Amino acid sequence: MDWLWQGIGEQATAACLVVQGGLLDIFGDGGSIVPAFCRLMGGAWLTMKLTIVSLLIGFGLAVPIALARLSQNPFINWPFLAYTFYFRGTPLLVQLFLIYYGSGQFRPELQEIGLWRGGFRDAYFCALFTLTLNTAAYTAEILRGGMLGVPSGEVEAARAYGMSGTMLYRRIIFPKAMRIALPAYSNEVVFLFQSTSLVSLVTLLDLMGVATDVIADTFRHFETLIFAGFVYLLLSGMIFAVFKRVERRLMRHLRRSGDEDVKKAPLPRGVPGSTRA
Amino acid sequence: MFDYQGYGWVFFDGLQITLAVGLASLPVALVLGLVGAWGKLSKNVVLRNLAGAYTTVVRGVPELVLITLVYYGFTIILQDLASSITGEREQIDLNPFVTGTIALGSIYGAFATEVFRGAFLAVDRGQIEAARAYGMGSVLAFRRVILPQMWRFALPGLGNLWLVLLKATALVSVIQLPELMRMTSIGVGATREPFTFYFTASLIYLGITAASLLVIRSAEKQASRGVARRL
Numbered sequence: 001m002d003w004l005w006q007g008i009g010e011q012a013t014a015a016c017l018v019v020q021g022g023l024l025d026i027f028g029d030g031g032s033i034v035p036a037f038c039r040l041m042g043g044a045w046l047t048m049k050l051t052i053v054s055l056l057i058g059f060g061l062a063v064p065i066a067l068a069r070l071s072q073n074p075f076i077n078w079p080f081l082a083y084t085f086y087f088r089g090t091p092l093l094v095q096l097f098l099i100y101y102g103s104g105q106f107r108p109e110l111q112e113i114g115l116w117r118g119g120f121r122d123a124y125f126c127a128l129f130t131l132t133l134n135t136a137a138y139t140a141e142i143l144r145g146g147m148l149g150v151p152s153g154e155v156e157a158a159r160a161y162g163m164s165g166t167m168l169y170r171r172i173i174f175p176k177a178m179r180i181a182l183p184a185y186s187n188e189v190v191f192l193f194q195s196t197s198l199v200s201l202v203t204l205l206d207l208m209g210v211a212t213d214v215i216a217d218t219f220r221h222f223e224t225l226i227f228a229g230f231v232y233l234l235l236s237g238m239i240f241a242v243f244k245r246v247e248r249r250l251m252r253h254l255r256r257s258g259d260e261d262v263k264k265a266p267l268p269r270g271v272p273g274s275t276r277a
Numbered sequence: 278m279f280d281y282q283g284y285g286w287v288f289f290d291g292l293q294i295t296l297a298v299g300l301a302s303l304p305v306a307l308v309l310g311l312v313g314a315w316g317k318l319s320k321n322v323v324l325r326n327l328a329g330a331y332t333t334v335v336r337g338v339p340e341l342v343l344i345t346l347v348y349y350g351f352t353i354i355l356q357d358l359a360s361s362i363t364g365e366r367e368q369i370d371l372n373p374f375v376t377g378t379i380a381l382g383s384i385y386g387a388f389a390t391e392v393f394r395g396a397f398l399a400v401d402r403g404q405i406e407a408a409r410a411y412g413m414g415s416v417l418a419f420r421r422v423i424l425p426q427m428w429r430f431a432l433p434g435l436g437n438l439w440l441v442l443l444k445a446t447a448l449v450s451v452i453q454l455p456e457l458m459r460m461t462s463i464g465v466g467a468t469r470e471p472f473t474f475y476f477t478a479s480l481i482y483l484g485i486t487a488a489s490l491l492v493i494r495s496a497e498k499q500a501s502r503g504v505a506r507r508l
Contacts (some may be wrong), residue, residue, distance in 0.1 A: 089486035090479040091447035093458060098479060101465065102472035194339035201341075201451065208341060221349040225342060233337035241341075 036214045036224070041208030044231055050206065051193045054131035058192075061132070062139035071143045078142070084211050087137035094133060100126040100202045113269035127199040135192045142188060146181030147173055179250050190236050197232070207231060279473060284464040287474075292459030298360035298377050298456060299446045305382025305438060312388020317394050328390065337385035340445050347380040348373070348452045385442045392434035397423065399430040429500045436493035440486060446465060447482070457481060 043117045087095065103110060103120035110116040119125055150173050158172040198211030211228040215221055248255075316328030334344065352371050359367035400423055408418035450458040461478040465471045 072378075086479070086483060090482045091444040092480045093447040093450075093457070094475055094482060097458075097462075098472065098475040102475050105470060105472040197339035197341045198448075208339065211342075222346075222353065225346045229338040229342045229346065230335075232339055232342060233334060234335040257296070 030078045036218065039210050039214060040224075040228065040231065043205055043207040044235070045129070046204065047193070047196050047206040047208075048128060048235070050131060050190075050199060054135055054196075055192060058135035058139055059133055061136040064219060065140035066143035066147060069140060070147060075268070084137040085087045087134050088129055088141065092130070092134055093198055093201065096127065096198055096202060097128045099130045123202045123204050127196075127202060127204055128204055130156060131192065131196065131199075134195070135188065138188050139185065140146060142181045142184045143177060145184070146177035146179075149180040150176045168200075182243070182247050184248060186240065186247070190239050193236060193239060194232065280470075280471070281464065282468045282470070284467055284474075286381055287460040287464040288457065288477060288481060289355060290479075291457035292456065294374070294456040294460075295443075295446050295458075297486070298374060298381065298454065299377045299439075299443050301374075302381035302385065302446075303442065305378060306385035306389045306438070306442065307435075309383060309386025310393050312389030313386060314393035314397060315391060318397060332387040332390050335384055340448055341451065343384055344377070344380040344452060347383070347411055348376045351376060351379070352366065352489070362460075363490065373449070373452045373454040377446075377452060380451065380452075381442060381445060384440055384445070388438050388441070392431050392438060395434065396427040396431035398418065398436050400426045429504070432493070432497050432500050436489075436497070437495070440489060441484060443489065444482065 030223050065080050065084070068076050071077050071086070099120070100123060103126070107116060110120055120129075154176065155168070163171060196206055197208040199206050200212055202218055203209070205213065207228055211224050216225045219226070313328045315334070316324040319328075321326055348371070351459060352369060355371070356367055356369045358368060404422055404426065405418060408422040413421065446456055447458040450457055450462070453459070455463075455479055461474050464474045468474070
């Protein structure tokens with residue numbers, strides 16, 4: 001996978017070198033070899049990478065966890081209840097420090113099983129590990145809610161058709177649960193994207209980390225932070241827009257043909273009492 | 278394993294500041310939320326766009342960036358202001374508690390705006406019309422009829438808001454406020470036992486979350502006691 005990231009990264013750097021020409025005289029601090037704009041874009045790249053990788057792994061973990069949470073067996077249910085409660089009930093910053101700094105307390109043990117070098121010693125690994133565990137907990141709860149929201153009539157109908165087990169989940173429960181869970185999941189994606197800014201506090205040079213560095217070099221608190229905030233805002237907006245499209249596509253069976261006003265002005269979701277869900 | 282080597286007090290000191298900054302920024306967020314919801318629902322285009330920009334920006338930018346921005350931004354603005362008044366270079370150090378409260382309050386005010394807006398829209402139109410028919414003005418109708426009913430719809434969202442706000446107080450440690458996270462780091466520095474200390478801190482946060490959940494549950498029950506239960 002690394003060659004792919006690197007390739008895209010190089011392309012992005014080349015593109016931003018072109019863009020920065022006139023745009024960022026403010027940031028072109030003469031002394032620095034790599035101008036601040038390019039450094040910030042490099043940071044944004046790490047932010048995106050952390051978000052995407054932890055979301056993918058986190059989602060993969062969340063599906064079995066959500067299923068386990070739906071189990072009637074307390075021995076299966078409770079450990080995952082404890083896991084989701086812990087990761088949803090404590091600040092991400094504590095989780096990050098617990099894993100990054102806390103692992104140092106078990107250094108000899110971790111070295112013995114080979115998880116220290118290239119593992120918990122590495123800030124990138126720790127950040128990815130924490131973000132993955134965190135988003136897996138939130139996603140599992142969202143998916144669980146989605147699965148509980150599948151109307152029992154649909155499940156009964158599927159059973160009447162002779163579906164059971166895997167087929168029932170694959171054909172009926174998962175697709176319906178995804179539709180129900182999608183608005184909440186898109187929020188989670190944006191929240192996770194923004195939460196990655198915390199990794200700057202464990203020495204990683206993501207967008208916020210680079211911004212802190214640039215501030216240390218140039219003492220331009222305002223410009224740098226506002227610029228970083230603007231990039232975050234832009235990317236958050238893009239994520240929201242993508243999910244809006246996906247949502248519209250998944251919900252197209254609920255839209256009447258020629259129902260233009262639904263497309264133009266969808267009611268805000270989750271407003272209690274609104275008739276159009 | 279849980280030997281704090283005489284540094285157990287850091288948790289007690291930190292917890293007090295964490296709760297204080299959380300409880301202080303909650304009313305700020307609620308007031309901003311009510312103002313923001315009023316702006317978003319107003320007929321005035323300027324007000325509506327202003328409130329819209331406020332919620333969009335705050336929800337699109339990470340808390341960490343906003344907290345740092347408010348901290349440095351306020352300091353620099355006040356310094357420039359003071360310098361221009363006195364004509365000399367003034368050095369101002371802002372109180373991190375006040376800045377942290379303002380930052381958290383204004384961030385979560387945007388979330389409260391959405392909560393209140395949804396709650397206002399959830400109140401039956403007929404209730405407002407009936408209040409107007411009784412001759413109440415818009416302020417009186419809001420205070421007597423809308424607010425008490427809005428409250429019930431807003432509670433679940435506000436409970437959620439408090440839980441998120443509480444966890445966000447950990448971020449205020451970056452502007453040197455000695456809350457739970459920062460005090461824990463001090464304990465770590467002194468004892469070199471990071472896991473023990475950070476794990477304890479996480480359990481304290483978990484405890485506050487659990488206690489808050491209980492309070493929120495009973496508040497929700499209390500708020501909807503006048504509502505007929507559907508079968």
